Amino acid sequence: MNMNRVFSIVLLLALASSVMMVCTPEKDKQAFVLCNTCPPGFELTDDNTCKLRTLYQQYESGNGNERGVGGLKTALPTVRDGFTPQQIDLGRYLFFDPALSKDGTISCASCHQPDKGFSDGLKTGVGIHQASLKRASPTLWNVAFYKKFFWDSRAVSLEDQMAGPLFSEEEMGTTREQLLETINGIEAYRQLFKQAFPKRQADEIQLEEIYTSIAAFESSLISLNSRYDQYAHGYPDALSKAELEGLNIFRSFVARCAECHTPPLFTNQQIAVIGLGEPDDRPLDPGAQTVFNEASMRGGFKVPSLRNITHTAPYSHSGKFDSLRDMVKFYTQGRGHAVPAGEKLHIHWHIWEPQLTDVEVDRLVDFLATLSDESFKPKVPEQVPSGLLPTSVELKQKVITQLKQ
Amino acid sequence: MKALKLIIPILIFFAVGIYCGKLFFGRGSDVAAPVPSYFSQQAGDGDSTGIAAGTVTGKIHTVKEGSSIQEAVGKANPGDLIRIYPGVYHETVYIDKDNITLQGVIENGEWPVLDGEKKMNDAVLYSGNGILIENLKITNYKGNAIMGQAGNNYVIRNNWIVDTGVYGIFPQYGKNGLVERNILSGIEDAAIYIGMCDNVDVRFNEVYGNVAGIEIENSRHALVEFNYAHDNTGGILAFLTPGLPIKTCYDVIIRSNYIINNNTKNFGAVGSTVSHIPKGTGILVMAADDVTIENNFISGNDNAGITITDYGYAGVDHASDPESEPNSDRITVLNNFMSNNGNNPIDDIKALMVTKLSKLGPDVIAVGGGEGSCIVNPGAYRTFGVDKFANCQATDTRTVVTYLLDKPVAPRATTLDEKGKMTYYAVCSGCHAYNSRLIGPPINAIQALYKNNPQGIIDYITNPVHKREDYPEMPPQSYLTEEARKAVAEYVLTLEK
Numbered sequence: 001m002n003m004n005r006v007f008s009i010v011l012l013l014a015l016a017s018s019v020m021m022v023c024t025p026e027k028d029k030q031a032f033v034l035c036n037t038c039p040p041g042f043e044l045t046d047d048n049t050c051k052l053r054t055l056y057q058q059y060e061s062g063n064g065n066e067r068g069v070g071g072l073k074t075a076l077p078t079v080r081d082g083f084t085p086q087q088i089d090l091g092r093y094l095f096f097d098p099a100l101s102k103d104g105t106i107s108c109a110s111c112h113q114p115d116k117g118f119s120d121g122l123k124t125g126v127g128i129h130q131a132s133l134k135r136a137s138p139t140l141w142n143v144a145f146y147k148k149f150f151w152d153s154r155a156v157s158l159e160d161q162m163a164g165p166l167f168s169e170e171e172m173g174t175t176r177e178q179l180l181e182t183i184n185g186i187e188a189y190r191q192l193f194k195q196a197f198p199k200r201q202a203d204e205i206q207l208e209e210i211y212t213s214i215a216a217f218e219s220s221l222i223s224l225n226s227r228y229d230q231y232a233h234g235y236p237d238a239l240s241k242a243e244l245e246g247l248n249i250f251r252s253f254v255a256r257c258a259e260c261h262t263p264p265l266f267t268n269q270q271i272a273v274i275g276l277g278e279p280d281d282r283p284l285d286p287g288a289q290t291v292f293n294e295a296s297m298r299g300g301f302k303v304p305s306l307r308n309i310t311h312t313a314p315y316s317h318s319g320k321f322d323s324l325r326d327m328v329k330f331y332t333q334g335r336g337h338a339v340p341a342g343e344k345l346h347i348h349w350h351i352w353e354p355q356l357t358d359v360e361v362d363r364l365v366d367f368l369a370t371l372s373d374e375s376f377k378p379k380v381p382e383q384v385p386s387g388l389l390p391t392s393v394e395l396k397q398k399v400i401t402q403l404k405q
Numbered sequence: 406m407k408a409l410k411l412i413i414p415i416l417i418f419f420a421v422g423i424y425c426g427k428l429f430f431g432r433g434s435d436v437a438a439p440v441p442s443y444f445s446q447q448a449g450d451g452d453s454t455g456i457a458a459g460t461v462t463g464k465i466h467t468v469k470e471g472s473s474i475q476e477a478v479g480k481a482n483p484g485d486l487i488r489i490y491p492g493v494y495h496e497t498v499y500i501d502k503d504n505i506t507l508q509g510v511i512e513n514g515e516w517p518v519l520d521g522e523k524k525m526n527d528a529v530l531y532s533g534n535g536i537l538i539e540n541l542k543i544t545n546y547k548g549n550a551i552m553g554q555a556g557n558n559y560v561i562r563n564n565w566i567v568d569t570g571v572y573g574i575f576p577q578y579g580k581n582g583l584v585e586r587n588i589l590s591g592i593e594d595a596a597i598y599i600g601m602c603d604n605v606d607v608r609f610n611e612v613y614g615n616v617a618g619i620e621i622e623n624s625r626h627a628l629v630e631f632n633y634a635h636d637n638t639g640g641i642l643a644f645l646t647p648g649l650p651i652k653t654c655y656d657v658i659i660r661s662n663y664i665i666n667n668n669t670k671n672f673g674a675v676g677s678t679v680s681h682i683p684k685g686t687g688i689l690v691m692a693a694d695d696v697t698i699e700n701n702f703i704s705g706n707d708n709a710g711i712t713i714t715d716y717g718y719a720g721v722d723h724a725s726d727p728e729s730e731p732n733s734d735r736i737t738v739l740n741n742f743m744s745n746n747g748n749n750p751i752d753d754i755k756a757l758m759v760t761k762l763s764k765l766g767p768d769v770i771a772v773g774g775g776e777g778s779c780i781v782n783p784g785a786y787r788t789f790g791v792d793k794f795a796n797c798q799a800t801d802t803r804t805v806v807t808y809l810l811d812k813p814v815a816p817r818a819t820t821l822d823e824k825g826k827m828t829y830y831a832v833c834s835g836c837h838a839y840n841s842r843l844i845g846p847p848i849n850a851i852q853a854l855y856k857n858n859p860q861g862i863i864d865y866i867t868n869p870v871h872k873r874e875d876y877p878e879m880p881p882q883s884y885l886t887e888e889a890r891k892a893v894a895e896y897v898l899t900l901e902k
Contacts, residue, residue: 037902040834040843043826044902053830055889060557060817069601069650070578071532071555072501075817225832234502235884236479248499252526253548253571263554268650273724296724335676346724348648352676375835 032188032385034195035089039220040376042081050088052081052144054224055233056264068145069262072232076224076264080144080158083216086196091217092378093192094210099182099386100166101128102173107391108165108214111137114377117311118221123279123319127171134285136319141308144219145265151317153271153302154291158215159208176207183210188385217378223307224264226373232264239370246367249360255331256350257364266306266371272348273300276330277338279320284340287317296346299339307371328364332356456583457813458560459506459537461486474498474507474519481505483533489541491515495522500531503816509540509564516565521546528569531556534816539563549575550589553582557814562586571674572598573615576605581810585609593672594679595620595642599627601651604808608632616673617642617682618664621693623651626808632662638671639679639686640664640706643693646678647716647726654693658802659701664688666705668749681719683708683751685766690733692716697802699739703746709754709766710746710786711738715773719751732775737797739781743768747787757789821888825896828889832882839902846876848900855898862894 038050045051059073068077083091094100098107111125112118118140120126125133135151143149149161165171166179174182183189184205193205196213200206230238231247239247251258262268271288276299278285288300301317309315314322321327330338335351356364384390463484466477470492477487483504490510494517498507507529509517519528519541526548529538536553537560543550550569551561553576560583566573568591576582577600588611589596595617599605602624611633612618618634620642621627627643634640641664645654664687673680682689685708690696692715703710716723716731725731747766750758754766768786771778771794779797780788819827836844837851855861867890871878882890 037838037841040838041830042834043830053827055827055831057827058817058819058824060814067650071553073532073534074555074578225835230884231501233889234886236501238884244499248497248530249526251530251552251554252497253552253575254526258554262650270648270650271724271726272648292727294725294727296722300724346722347676349646349677349723352674 032093032192034086034192036085038085039088039378041222041224042220044085048084049082050085050220052079052222054222055229056224068265069268071263074264077145077147077269080215080219083212083219084196087213087216088220089217090192090196091213091215091220093381093384094183094214095217096381096390097384097386098388098391099186099384100172100174100179102175102178103128104386104388105129106172108162108172109380109391111165111171112140113391114380117141117308117374119312121313123314125171127165127168128173131170133170135317136314138304139308139312140218140221141223142265142305143221147269148302151301151304152287152291158218159211162211162214179210180205180207182386186385192385220376220378222376223373225375226307226371228367228370229264229373231370240366242363242366243370246363246365246370249356249364250367254354255356255360255364256352256354257331259350260303260348261306267303270303271297271300272303272350273297273345274331274351275299275336275339275345275347276301276316276318276320277340278318282318284343285317299343299345306368308374310369310372311374324368325361325365328356328361328368332361455810455812456535456558456560456581458504458535458558459539460484460504460535461506462504468494470494478502478505478507483535489517491517493518493520495520495525497521497525497527498529500529500533500536503533504535505531505533506537507539507541508537509542511540516540516542518542518544519546519550520544521569523547526570527552530554531559534558535813536560537562541565542567543569546570549573551575553577553579555579557581559583560585564588566596567591572596573612574598575600576602578602580604580814582606583608583809587611590614592616593674594677596637598622599624601649602627604810606630606807606809611635612637612640614669616669616671617679618667620644620679621654621657622646623649623654624657625653626656627658628805628808629657629659630661633665634662634667635665636669637667638669638673638684639682639689640667640703641687642679642682642689642691643696644678644689645692645694645716645729645731647692647723647729647731649729652726652728652730655695656808657693657696658699658805658808659688659696660699660802662701664701664703664706664710668705668707678721678723681721683719685709685747685749687711687746689718690714690736691718691721692729692731692733694730694734695736696733697737697739697799698741699737699802701741703741703743703768705744705748706746707749707766708747708751709770709789710743710768711741711770713769713771713775713778715775717773719753732773733771733778734775735777736771736775737779737799738769738791738794739797739799739801743786754789761789763787821892822896824889825892825894828885828893829896829900832885833893833897836879839900844877845879846873848897852898852900855894857898859891859894859898862897863890866890866894 038044042050056076059075095108098104111120119137125137149155155161227238289298315327466487468477469490486506523545528543529551531553534557539562542565544567546569548570549572550566551574555578557580563586566589571594573589573592573596575598580603582605585608592615596612596615597619599621604626606628608630613636616638618637618640622644643657668685687703687706687710690713746768750766767789769788771790779795781797839848866882869879
């Protein structure tokens with residue numbers, strides 16, 4: 001490299017760092033300034049909104065672009081985007097801020113940790129006061145494409161969904177009144193909400209604004225650039241021979257994985273009764289039966305996406321399976337083998353006796369690992385407006401250590 | 406006698422097919438491949454002119470016994486033709502690219518045979534658009550002979566499929582497809598299974614000795630015509646199955662088929678929907694809407710000629726789906742030839758026979774809910790449960806020549822600029838922002854270095870070298886297609902924020 005080159009690089013870097021660019025607020029410990037650019041994956045439009053751009057937008061869905069299910073080169077379901085960069089960044093602070101819980105001990109990120117695939121590594125979630133929750137914490141990757149939320153599909157929007165854990169006595173334990181009072185009582189938040197919602201009339205922070213901001217942040221968690229995706233977009237060498245064999249087993253009509261874990265999201269977003277049963281002889285979780293008041297849906301749960309699946313062990317709504325291999329093996333151990341005695345479930349027709357060999361199970365696990373992509377993982381803020389310690393992995397570890405003692 | 410009268414034209418039909426097949430494929434085998442075309446009739450209005458699959462614009466790859474079909478697929482580019490010569494091939498072929506033709510070459514009656522030896526799952530899997538698969542004998546697989554996931558504009562024809570497990574031919578999530586002149590037997594679910602597709606014609610196929618002959622499931626605009634479905638458990642089915650992402654099944658025409666003696670004992674897998682189908686089922690419409698049944702020859706089906714029902718039929722025990730309407734609505738039964746059906750129906754129907762003082766089961770039976778259905782000339786048949794059916798206003802479906810589209814489903818048009826933008830945001834933006842440091846250097850710095858030099862960017866991202874101590878080395882982006890690399894290089898130089 002000649003000296004001119006070096007000089008120009010140094011100059012350019014100096015230039016770059018001096019340009020107005022406010023996405024690294026941690027540098028400034030005194031004041032919070034919201035990011036004015038979109039997170040990775042999003043284009044900033046002229047009206048200051050963030051629109052998702054993905055390579056899947058090259059494709060037409062066989063079914064009119066609506067459902068987003070199909071094969072390798074299939075369009076995704078309609079995405080929830082169009083939030084402003086400021087709303088997304090504000091959502092990030094709220095997401096990691098324990099001030100959102102009743103006693104300031106847990107945040108959204110306690111159960112949805114970026115380093116654990118936005119789940120928590122536990123069999124089932126742990127709420128306020130270490131309350132053991134009924135079901136596993138689901139990942140948040142790609143929720144922007146979902147139409148239904150919770151294992152039992154009881155919410156139809158992110159806003160609906162977040163009211164669940166926020167106001168559940170076992171989870172974050174706060175109330176609408178307390179939440180508004182807390183957030184309005186923090187001067188930094190009052191400033192930030194003004195930045196994120198500049199057109200509003202009211203001076204007070206509104207509940208809907210909190211919801212919108214968190215939904216904005218959650219919708220920015222996009223994972224669509226795995227090695228599988230590289231293969232899907234036309235690079236044949238992205239997958240090894242073993243992984244390709246796994247892909248073919250995955251989509252074959254013997255294993256039938258792709259029938260419900262349908263590309264490109266690797267979920268068809270339907271409810272399926274697969275006859276999981278519960279660990280430790282716990283009574284059967286009725287799942288969707290309760291939500292839809294429909295007996296035939298007893299034991300039914302939403303088909304989870306498999307993207308980033310290697311990061312979210314243990315598996316299933318009850319965390320019954322410690323390893324991905326055990327989870328995969330469930331499907332070849334006999335239709336209804338785990339259904340508790342006395343239960344008559346309407347098990348999905350795709351659950352059958354595929355008689356997968358051990359080698360086939362291994363290949364499936366190989367393939368599932370190709371669905372990992374965390375290149376757009378957001379940064380945990382170093383500090384949050386409440387002044388509390390932002391929930392981070394360390395904090396969570398502390399809770400777990402306490403639990404074990 | 407009736408059966409004989411029926412069999413003779415069918416024999417003639419197949420004889421003509423085989424003769425013409427020989428004419429095309431039986432000669433000097435290294436003659437340049439013809440563009441595949443119909444071989445017993447001229448292409449007419451309803452033919453695959455709107456599909457474009459099989460339009461060979463590229464190279465011809467030859468596969469002979471001892472070499473691998475998949476290897477040829479790996480080398481093939483869109484527009485290429487892969488000719489497979491007689492011999493036995495043990496493999497699973499997967500086609501994840503567009504516009505590929507797999508064409509068996511039948512020589513002196515010798516077929517290329519894909520044999521899964523009951524160890525392999527599927528013979529052919531495809532996800533690309535414009536796939537044509539023809540002239541293959543496929544046997545002894547566990548899952549499917551031919552399964553498509555999301556490929557549009559597909560043609561699957563003249564394949565001879567014997568016991569390939571769960572399904573024979575199974576296009577799924579595809580729009581605009583043709584399945585014709587295939588012969589399938591020994592399948593434990595549906596021999597031809599059209600699942601969650603749109604605009605498909607299924608014609609001139611023979612299906613026998615399967616649990617289900619032809620099944621149209623959660624699909625829209627399907628024409629099932631001129632097929633010979635005999636000796637299955639059930640002949641031709643139109644289903645709306647709950648719990649699938651596609652919530653409707655409608656505009657299905659079942660027309661001019663021979664549906665004969667579908668009395669084979671049900672050997673479907675436990676838990677499958679079709680395992681509940683009573684043997685002796687001619688046509689079964691379950692929860693589908695706007696189905697027209699016209700001009701079929703339906704005879705010798707011991708349970709019932711035509712059964713119209715909701716999805717709680719015969720012990721089918723799906724979990725219900727609030728978004729899926731369970732009744733068969735607006736079913737139109739036009740003139741059909743029906744005779745000798747209902748000789749040995751299931752107990753539920755026998756119970757109905759007692760109330761009807763009938764010694765035989767029905768030609769047509771409707772059970773469960775549903776509205777808006779009609780039947781022409783019901784007095785000509787033994788009918789159960791069609792009292793609320795109106796007299797049809799419609800007399801025929803001749804205006805529907807085909808459900809194929811006039812033109813192939815076009816790929817989504819993406820300009821180079823859009824492609825560059827998508828690639829930049831989908832891939833590059835994880836490490837680069839316009840004017841700040843993420844992991845890699847800011848874009849404005851890159852722009853200054855590579856002003857008017859997109860090729861420099863292409864070269865660098867294809868084969869990066871570690872240039873700067875203060876930044877980590879960039880991983881190669883060679884997995885992006887050449888076009889995408891070019892597009893993104895040019896796009897990056899135009900970015901302004």
